[in-house]
Amino acid sequence: MSGNNSTTVGTLRGGNLQNRNSQRSTLLKVVILGDGGVGKSCLMNRFVSNHFDEHSFHTIGVEFLNKDIEINGEAYTLQIWDTAGQERFKTLRTPFYRGSDICLLTYAVDDRTSFKNLALWRSEFLYYADVQEGSTFPFIVVGNKMDVPDSEKQVSTEEAQAWCAENGDPPLVETSAKDATNVEAAFGAAVAAWAQLEARLERPLVEDTVDLSKQQSPHRSSCCMPVSGAE
Amino acid sequence: MLSISSEINRESSSMDREFRKKGNQRMMHFGNLDESHPYYMIAAARMSQKPETKPVTVGRIYWKFAAFNFIHKRIQETDGGFFENLGTLLAEKVRAQEQQEGPLPKRKDEKTEEEEEETEDDLSEEGTIEEPVEALLETDSDRDENEHATNFLAESMGWNIEELYAALVFMIQHQIGYDVSKECELETLLNYLQNAFKVDNDVHERVLDETRNMEPPEMHLNVEVIEAKELVSKDSNGKSDPFCALYLESAPTRRYNTAVKTFTLSPVWEEHFELDFDAAETVPEKMSKVKDVKGVRGLVKLAKEIAVTATTGSHDNEFIGRCRIPLKDIPTTGHTMWYSLEKKNKSKRRGVVKLRLAFSAEHNAQVAAQEYRHLIRVLLLHEIETQKIEKYCWCGRWSAPAEVLLLQHSAQRGLLARNVTLAQWIEYARIHQEHPLNFTVFNKLAIDLLRPMENGLFSPDETKLFWDATKKLLYSCLNSVRKIRRLPAGDKNAMTQLSAILGILSSISSLKVPADCNLFPAKMYSWFLDPDEAPSVLQALEYTVEQGGVEWFEHILNNNFPESESDEDALKHHIKVIQLIRADLQNAIDNYDKLFIKRINLPYARCLYMTYEKRISDMCMIITEDICGRLKRIEIENADVELNLGTTLFELYLALQRYAILGQVLCAEGQLEGMKVQSYHEWFRAGVAHWLDIAVYKALKRIDRAVEFDTLQAVDNSVQYSSSAVDTLTIFYQIKVFWTQLAWPDIEGSYTFIAKIIDDICKCSIAYADKMAKKAELTTDLEQLSESSVYEKKFVVSTAWCFAINNIDYIRTSIGPLANDLGLQNIVDALAESKTQEEAERCQQTLQLIIDNATDTVRNKIIELLQVVANKMAPAMNRYLMEGAELIDTTSNSMERLLQYLDSNLTTLHDYLNEDNFERILLVIWDTISESLFQLVHNNLERRRPPSFYSNLHRSLHTLIRYFNIGADEAANVRVLEKIEHLLELHGLETAELIHRYHQERIKEQNELDESEYGQITVKAQFVDNSLNIQILNARKLRPVDSNGSCDSYVKVKLLPEEKFADVKLPKTHVQKENLYPLFDEIFNIPLTNEQRNMENAIVVFELKDKDFLRSRFMAEAFLPFSEIAKTGSDQRIESLEQIHLMLSRTDVIQALEHRKGDNQATEFLSKLSSKAERK
């Protein structure tokens, strides 16, 4: 995380002669949305520090963590913003949407309401993130808590798939933060979806006007940073 | 070469040697240092610096410029001062407003003694009111009509006025007692009376005649024993049980006793006695006695009743003291006086007794009281008329004749003090209806009436009159409170009257109101919510205070209107209303609150505050939520359409905030709970979020401008950054000020907003860094375009670059302090308190991560930029290196030119970059140049280059190493350096030397091995004279080379340098089949010449080979230098020697030789090497 970044300087120097330009990572801003209690924070913690907390607190406003990953040979640094799902935090969390590259829409398979609310989350995101091409934005739908017994499940895979199909066809990943099922996969799928879209769009960056486009993605153009760990 | 070097030299000369020593130690492996080289000194100076000191200094000067203003006014003009409006300007506005509002009141318990006393002073003073009090003079237009006495005077005159007049004239003519009214001649009194009663002369004369001939009235001496004090104690307990006995000395046996007051030294009796003169005497006789006989005295004796014995029940009185009062001293108007008590032969003070003494004629008490009331009425109206007394001004002071008349009347009619007071109360209250009097008059009366009222001393009729009058008076009192805002604030008279009003209310509130008396008729008190309720006086006062607030609030609303329908004007209107309300509260706090609390224990300001609170909250909540709710998220696409969220919304926020804080001071804990205004911030949440969103956008725009206007020159001599850095920081500063202003009370919200702000600042910093980089490039290009005619184009570092880099660093180092300034720690602490420690830590972690992320990202930006600079220098450096290497003649000056180039650039960098960045760029340039070198070597390995090419480069490298003082810094990449150096050294050698060097290296490598993947070999060796004896014992852990997973190995012995041992027959062992741990155990004797035997660098090589069907394959080798072989006598058998274990190894890097195709020796060496594998 911070250590990771702070070592990049040394890395840049040290790794210089061998591969000065080869190992840079792309910075991506990821937001996780979904009803309170569906397990957003748990997913993030599982992903970043491979740790699960049975009694986690409701998130206050936002939480933030960094994680370096490699997908298809490309290095990425994910800046993950975990938001508070409770309604009372709405005005506090929405300002963080802008500039996101990826959005994880999360529900819990044992909570039908959270699934029903996906559409609301999606539109809240699109509105506040000020995303222009809403239909093509890289959303990932994550159905968490797959570890619960079948008897407690309220949302079937088919149902979720159907929803996805009707809503821009984002990838669906069913996970369990508790037993670490598919968590890496969910984030991986998200990045892959982003990369795919990026390749397709190849949006030109207007550099010399005010950051109209940068607002969209503030770090991307300028934030290729070397990946740490060479030392 | 460099001017800077000499400076540093001077400065650091004292520590000079120390550094050199340190430097020497660290740089040992680079050989001798040219210590006179200027960069050595710079390096030494750098090493002495503690790295931590830098950020602190930057932190300290962090707001140096930002706190003032933009360097370029133009920048803030571009967005109409967006940040200033909400930052410092808003702060200033608010400060001004606060000043106007005055300081918050202190909480009760904080009040100082001094203040307490001051208040005491202020109000205990009886106000004599000479000037009219404008505010109170306002007629109560809304007074209840039913209470309106229209023909007041006529009504009072209608009553047997003539009878009263006659009675008074009679009274004046038949005065009893000595005549005090020397100044008031009989004539004057009669005249006055005539005027007051508006009696014409005829009537007056007639009355005068009639009364003159009438019999004088029956006489009594009226004595009221009021109280005594300071009595000497007669009981063992320090008290007494006193009573009073009085008698006329002419009839000492007829005694009048008061009740016994137990256990006191200051008894209050208030008992009234009518002492008759001798019944046989006629009135004139009595009169003459009083007037003429000096010997007749009244006497008062005070005795003390002591114990009542239980058995006998008999009393035993003990005398306390006595006083004697000559009757002739009693004036016609009567008097009330303190008399001292005496006892024969005792000089000690025995106490004082207060008596009221007056002569009176025969009378009917009820009629007398009525007469007296009418007299008051007539006289007061007359006084008001003739003296031109203003409303609310009369405070009980009569003209001399009126006073004499009243006193005489009350005395001679035998009216008791309480009757007089009651009469005044009733009549004053009546007149007050029409022509208000000073409230202090009533206050005094009320206090006097308390005791008789409490003790039920008045008749039912009197009591009824009292309450009727009180009812009228209360309305006036409450109405004045209701219209308190008409009082000139702080006016002393007004305050005295208000104090009196509250005194009256307080007195009345202590009385029990009779059940049949409705003090507050609903028709008069329209503002009492429940018409059926009979509120207490205190409640009524509270309702009235509230009503006053309500009316004032409405008054404000009715007199202030928004200028237009726009949100902006609506907000302004709301702010104005709050300000007016706040002013009213401040007035209440400053002027009235203490008084209300002291007089009647009503928290006036609090009461008002709560009244206003409801209304303000309702009003503001609606508009705020409405406006915030209508805020659209910003669409960047068409962002240029009006994006201004003015300051007004936040002014309203701050106005409400101050209002809420006032409440926290005024109100008790429990009262705050339900108060809507205490959650004022909730209404603004969306607004704040929105503002922050706009702020980023505006900030980015401003940064653009700031960079555009920046000329990349130092802001002043003391700093190394330029205007845009200051301008950018100013934006951050304004955001900080805005945040500080908000003082967002909700802790969870604070945390989240701060996270957002820091993230935004990060965004801005990065955008700034990008802009700066571009700017630097542009500026440099322009600068160097003019110089480009020089014979060779090469990049020259400009100061612009330095400033650009410093600027970014300046911004970067301020992120941390800035974040702290936002109050991080407080928020985390508060979270820990309100939530759990764990949650607080998580939040802290998040904030820290965001900050670190921001600073790291910006730092990477800087390094990127440094890299850009270094890359721009690379071509020139390359060229010089290349030239230097190509020249066979080592006296060439290309190295000189390279150093000059570096010098000139580094001088600029050193002079203009801050130290951190200079340090950084040195390393980056070093990286670049060493890479150039590496590339140069590498690329040229392909071509045929004379060794001198490499040795030139090698020399260059050494110069550069010294130049950069690499190795002094731990962070420098020593391993890479060693590798280049090794390579260059290798390639620069003459071939024979090179080959040998190769083997030397191999030995070194072998010795460094702890373990080898190729296994090891065990041998013994000795020199006996010129014979070399070798025993090859075994090999272990060989690497399988055959398909069967094993090998068929043998060992071949070789001696190096080969050309020196060409004549020697070299032995080899037998093949050990399919064994990775072959056991050879063979001994060889190799005779050598003396010369060969003594070759210093000769080496024995053990080549381990695999024997295949067709050929042998080289597996690995081990080296044993001659210098390590034991020299023994021929008697020492080789078996007795120590075993030597040698690691087996092999190398594939024989490139250096392979590339020397033109060199026979090399070719031979190579072919031999490769034939290691081929030869049988």
Ligand SMILES: Nc1nc2c(ncn2[C@@H]2O[C@H](COP(=O)(O)OP(=O)(O)OP(=O)(O)O)[C@@H](O)[C@H]2O)c(=O)[nH]1
């Ligand atoms: N069985 C099961 N429980 C889970 C899983 N993930 C999270 N939980 C539990 O769900 C609860 C809520 O998880 P959080 O991660 O705090 O939920 P959240 O979405 O972050 O909630 P907010 O922060 O309020 O928006 C916790 O008690 C977790 O232990 C899962 O995969 N399986």
Ligand SMILES: [Mg+2]
């Ligand atoms: Mg959470």
